[in-house]
Amino acid sequence: xxxxxxxxxxxxxxxxxxxxxxxxxxxxxxxxxxxxxxxxxxxxxxxxxxxxxxxxxxxxxxxxxxxxxxxxxxxxxxxxxxxxxxxxxxxxxxxxxxxxxxxxxxxxxxxxxxxxxxxxxxxxxxxxxxxxxxxxxxxxxxxxxxxxxxxxxxxxxxxxxxxxxxxxxxxxxxxxxxxxxxxxxxxxxxxxxxxxxxxxxxxxxxxxxxxxxxxxxxxxxxxxxxxxxxxxxxxxxxxxxxxxxxxxxxxxxxxxxxxxxxxxxxxxxxxxxxxxxxxxxxxxxxxxxxxxxxxxxxxxxxxxxxxxxxxxxxxxxxxxxxxxxxxxxxxxxxxxxxxxxxxxxxxxxxxxxxxxxxxxxxxxxxxxxxxxxxxxxxxxxxxxxxxxxxxxxxxxxxxxxxxxxxxxxxxxxxxxxxxxxxxxxxxxxxxxxxxxxxxxxxxxxxxxxxxxxxxxxxxxxxxxxxxxxxxxxxxxxxxxxxxxxxxxxxxxxxxxxxxxxxxxxxxxxxxxxxxxxxxxxxxxxxxxxxxxxxxxxxxxxxxxxxxxxxxxxxxxxxxxxxxxxxxxxxxxxxxxxxxxxxxxxxxxxxxxxxxxxxxxxxxxxxxxxxxxxxxxxxxxxxxxxxxxxxxxxxxxxxxxxxxxxxxxxxxxxxxxxxxxxxxxxxxxxxxxxxxxxxxxxxxxxxxxxxxxxxxxxxxxxxxxxxxxxxxxxx
Amino acid sequence: xxxxxxxxxxxxxxxxxxxxxxxxxxxxxxxxxxxxxxxxxxxxxxxxxxxxxxxxxxxxxxxxxxxxxxxxxxxxxxxxxxxxxxxxxxxxxxxxxxxxxxxxxxxxxxxxxxxxxxxxxxxxxxxxxxxxxxxxxxxxxxxxxxxxxxxxxxxxxxxxxxxxxxxxxxxxxxxxxxxxxxxxxxxxxxxxxxxxxxxxxxxxxxxxxxxxxxx
Numbered sequence: 038x039x040x041x042x043x044x045x046x047x048x049x050x051x052x053x054x055x056x057x058x059x060x061x062x063x064x065x066x067x068x069x070x071x072x073x074x075x076x077x078x079x080x081x082x083x084x085x086x087x088x089x090x091x092x093x094x095x096x097x098x099x100x101x102x103x104x105x106x107x108x109x110x111x112x113x114x115x116x117x118x119x120x121x122x123x124x125x126x127x128x129x130x131x132x133x134x135x136x137x138x139x140x141x142x143x144x145x146x147x148x149x150x151x152x153x154x155x156x157x158x159x160x161x162x163x164x165x166x167x168x169x170x171x172x173x174x175x176x177x178x179x180x181x182x183x184x185x186x187x188x189x190x191x192x193x194x195x196x197x198x199x200x201x202x203x204x205x206x207x208x209x210x211x212x213x214x215x216x217x218x219x220x221x222x223x224x225x226x227x228x229x230x231x232x233x234x235x236x237x238x239x240x241x242x243x244x245x246x247x248x249x250x251x252x253x254x255x256x257x258x259x260x261x262x263x264x265x266x267x268x269x270x271x272x273x274x275x276x277x278x279x280x281x282x283x284x285x286x287x288x289x290x291x292x293x294x295x296x297x298x299x300x301x302x303x304x305x306x307x308x309x310x311x312x313x314x315x316x317x318x319x320x321x322x323x324x325x326x327x328x329x330x331x332x333x334x335x336x337x338x339x340x341x342x343x344x345x346x347x348x349x350x351x352x353x354x355x356x357x358x359x360x361x362x363x364x365x366x367x368x369x370x371x372x373x374x375x376x377x378x379x380x381x382x383x384x385x386x387x388x389x390x391x392x393x394x395x396x397x398x399x400x401x402x403x404x405x406x407x408x409x410x411x412x413x414x415x416x417x418x419x420x421x422x423x424x425x426x427x428x429x430x431x432x433x434x435x436x437x438x439x440x441x442x443x444x445x446x447x448x449x450x451x452x453x454x455x456x457x458x459x460x461x462x463x464x465x466x467x468x469x470x471x472x473x474x475x476x477x478x479x480x481x482x483x484x485x486x487x488x489x490x491x492x493x494x495x496x497x498x499x500x501x502x503x504x505x506x507x508x509x510x511x512x513x514x515x516x517x518x519x520x521x522x523x524x525x526x527x528x529x530x531x532x533x534x535x536x537x538x539x540x541x542x543x544x545x546x547x548x549x550x551x552x553x554x555x556x557x558x559x560x561x562x563x564x565x566x567x568x569x570x571x572x573x574x575x576x577x578x579x580x581x582x583x584x585x586x587x588x589x590x591x592x593x594x595x596x597x598x599x600x601x602x603x604x605x606x607x608x609x610x611x612x613x614x615x616x617x618x619x620x621x622x623x624x625x626x627x628x629x630x631x632x633x634x635x636x637x638x639x640x641x642x643x644x645x646x647x648x649x650x651x652x653x654x655x656x657x658x659x660x661x662x663x664x665x666x667x668x669x670x671x672x673x674x675x676x677x678x679x680x681x682x683x684x685x686x687x688x689x690x691x692x693x694x695x696x697x698x699x700x701x702x703x704x705x706x707x708x709x710x711x712x713x714x715x716x717x718x719x720x721x722x723x724x725x726x727x728x729x730x731x732x733x734x735x736x737x738x739x740x741x742x743x744x745x746x747x748x749x750x751x
Numbered sequence: 752x753x754x755x756x757x758x759x760x761x762x763x764x765x766x767x768x769x770x771x772x773x774x775x776x777x778x779x780x781x782x783x784x785x786x787x788x789x790x791x792x793x794x795x796x797x798x799x800x801x802x803x804x805x806x807x808x809x810x811x812x813x814x815x816x817x818x819x820x821x822x823x824x825x826x827x828x829x830x831x832x833x834x835x836x837x838x839x840x841x842x843x844x845x846x847x848x849x850x851x852x853x854x855x856x857x858x859x860x861x862x863x864x865x866x867x868x869x870x871x872x873x874x875x876x877x878x879x880x881x882x883x884x885x886x887x888x889x890x891x892x893x894x895x896x897x898x899x900x901x902x903x904x905x906x907x908x909x910x911x912x913x914x915x916x917x918x919x920x921x922x923x924x925x926x927x928x929x930x931x932x933x934x935x936x937x938x939x940x941x942x943x944x945x946x947x948x949x950x951x952x953x954x955x956x957x958x959x960x961x962x963x964x965x966x
Contacts, residue, residue, distance in 0.1 A: 611863065611912025618930045619954070620863050620911045685899060685908040 073168040073188035085437035086449040089169040100705040104159035112588030118734040126153030131568030131594035132184035140188040148330030150350040162214035163229040173453025176433035183453035194225025198749035206741030210235040225261035240729035253279035277304040298336035321361040350384040375400040388465030446520040457508040461560040482559040496552040527578040536569040568594040589639040595630040613684035632667030651709040662698040665689040790951040792838035798945035813837035818957040848877035853920035857888040868966040870924035927955040
């Protein structure tokens with residue numbers, strides 16, 4: 038079936054909800070306020086860098102429960118699993134999930150114990166809006182904000198209102214959510230609770246579940262208090278507890294072992310701040326944020342009940358910061374801030390349970406200059422000093438020009454960085470089974486090599502000792518140029534062209550070998566890659582109450598060293614003909630690029646919103662084009678995943694096997710009665726698309742029903 | 752889009768016609784590339800031990816091959832000059848130095864089979880197991896010679912773009928490309944204890960006239 042006929046079928050099949058209508062929901066209003074791009078409140082249309090905003094109405098209409106479900110439907114964002122095939126990380130402008138900073142109310146989320154942050158950890162029920170800034174934002178946020186920033190803005194204390202909702206769906210998935218907000222005089226309070234549980238799902242043929250059953254509970258509370266008319270204090274806390282029941286049949290040297298156990302995640306955040314307005318022109322804020330993340334897995338062999346596997350990881354992050362904003366004049370605004378970050382990690386993965394520590398001091402500034410109402414320039418920079426990898430300066434310059442009311446042109450250039458994470462510094466992993474190799478962090482590898490040498494067990498050393506054990510931050514230089522054309526309200530075209538040049542990419546590399554031929558891997562700054570491409574978004578009000586939108590991203594993500602190698606006739610410049618297995622010369626244009634990146638991704642959405650009659654509905658079609666699977670070490674079901682490279686040149690070229698492109702279709706419809714009672718039904722993955730081997734994080738078709746009740750005294 | 756393949760076909764047939772004309776006028780006849788299928792290189796008859804990964808039922812003997820006859824030479828002729836290359840597991844020996852009585856030398860070169868129409872005059876080595884750096888003319892080890900070894904799947908794959916050039920004891924040149932290490936060129940898609948490995952399929956061009964022409 039061709040792609041076109043699939044879309045046509047979806048359109049005709051889903052046309053039932055196109056009911057008579059009166060009021061249109063435009064997916065992105067330009068006067069909506071966002072805070073992430075400049076750290077202060079700005080109208081979305083006045084920002085000189087690419088920003089995507091997902092508002093509460095859209096979230097409600099989509100009916101999504103977890104953050105990964107929301108983000109996967111946005112142009113240019115791809116949800117990708119981790120190496121083991123599980124988890125839901127975010128790929129942005131072709132960057133791996135490790136390179137996008139995830140914030141909740143402006144403060145970072147931690148718990149990337151394999152590099153990627155699992156977005157399914159985050160409930161959607163308390164989210165007011167989600168802001169996504171594309172392009173490096175290290176000039177304001179420091180490390181990790183290399184590809185961009187996702188900021189989840191949760192609800193704040195407002196007038197008295199509340200919501201309770203319940204939902205049931207496929208895989209015995211239940212979700213109960215409640216929130217309450219109230220204000221009295223100078224005091225504001227907001228509380229949120231969510232309980233989510235699922236039986237998980239199985240994609241394979243054996244008894245192991247792809248995702249094991251789990252329950253998680255999220256609690257959040259916020260209090261605001263106005264001490265004086267000029268001074269606000271606020272305090273908030275959030276906690277997540279997840280318990281997973283695991284049951285696996287493990288194949289160990291052809292013997293099947295039944296293992297059972299538990300996996301737990303605990304995640305908590307506490308935030309406090311004091312804000313004082315000295316005058317209309319000057320305000321300052323002091324804040325402190327602390328967060329803790331812990332996860333543990335225990336598997337026992339059944340029926341004898343001996344410990345088969347244990348793994349624990351615990352991380353903490355504390356950050357005090359002061360910042361100030363000063364309006365010299367309304368056309369000259371400056372902002373500056375300084376703070377300290379204290380991070381610790383304690384885990385069984387580093388060979389001992391010793392606490393590892395790193396500390397960062399930072400300062401940042403930003404200057405906004407509006408020479409005219411149609412032109413503005415924002416410049417800024419941040420200096421970070423880390424106790425392990427040293428200093429880093431990240432500047433950024435952005436410009437916006439409105440030649441007339443229908444056109445906006447934007448350009449921004451900035452530097453981003455990601456400091457080496459704890460895993461790259463301290464990992465102490467020895468695989469006793471498969472060949473007996475080890476992976477050692479850079480802070481311990483030299484000591485181990487010296488030990489082996491003293492014991493006469495060092496077989497070969499592939500680098501000079503002075504070249505091992507030093508890591509620099511990964512860096513990118515990025516240009517984003519784009520614009521928007523708005524022929525009429527609700528109708529726009531938006532284009533952004535991007536180019537990211539990344540240096541010092543950290544990769545594992547064999548650095549030494551023992552006399553018993555066991556490889557010792559460590560981390561090195563090796564690769565230079567680039568990603569470039571184009572993002573296109575358009576929205577059009579089809580008829581009253583119905584708007585359609587189209588999104589598309591073209592992406593090239595390639596390794597510069599591989600390209601140079603192919604040009605010079607090196608090891609990557611050959612491939613084996615798939616039919617004859619004979620070697621042929623590969624040209625640069627036949628090199629496809631980095632694994633796990635689709636050249637084409639896109640989405641097509643129709644939103645229907647009739648406030649008067651209380652109906653809303655949506656049809657969303659998401660496309661991910663073909664991509665190559667990297668060298669994966671087997672997924673959770675014990676299946677070995679054949680890498681896409683089938684002609685053994687170690688790179689992805691057009692003659693390799695690719696994971697096929699696919700469409701997902703999600704539909705939802707809801708009826709609201711008297712603005713209080715809301716009933717919603719929907720289907721995610723309507724056509725039940727599955728790929729057990731390569732996309733284990735994509736469950737099949739899921740049907741759900743939900744009921745919610747809201748009240749408010751406005 | 753449609754113009755390109757048509758143009759290509761036209762160009763290729765034109766080139767083929769030109770080549771045919773040239774070879775009619777040429778004195779030396781074009782050499783044929785020969786493919787040798789499934790040369791057994793001491794395959795483990797009982798597969799591999801699930802506990803320690805050791806091969807079961809191997810003889811530890813090399814299988815010898817001669818370019819001039821294009822067939823396998825009996826193992827009892829190991830001390831003669833009748834063979835050029837010996838295959839056992841991933842190791843390929845040449846008949847010289849520490850491996851044999853002859854003076855066969857070899858080298859591994861990066862390129863395509865077709866790109867070596869003339870054998871290089873220099874760069875060949877004999878086997879010399881006393882050498883710590885280069886015990887074999889055709890280096891052993893993953894990524895060093897003709898193959899890569901994937902420790903997660905235990906599979907051996909011949910590296911694309913590695914061509915073995917040989918100068919035999921009789922001073923004749925040959926070029927060889929290894930196509931597959933698995934029986935009937937079927938590499939298992941997943942780890943197995945009976946992978947049917949140690950069966951070489953290779954193609955070669957042998958120049959019997961003593962010149963370096965390998966076209």
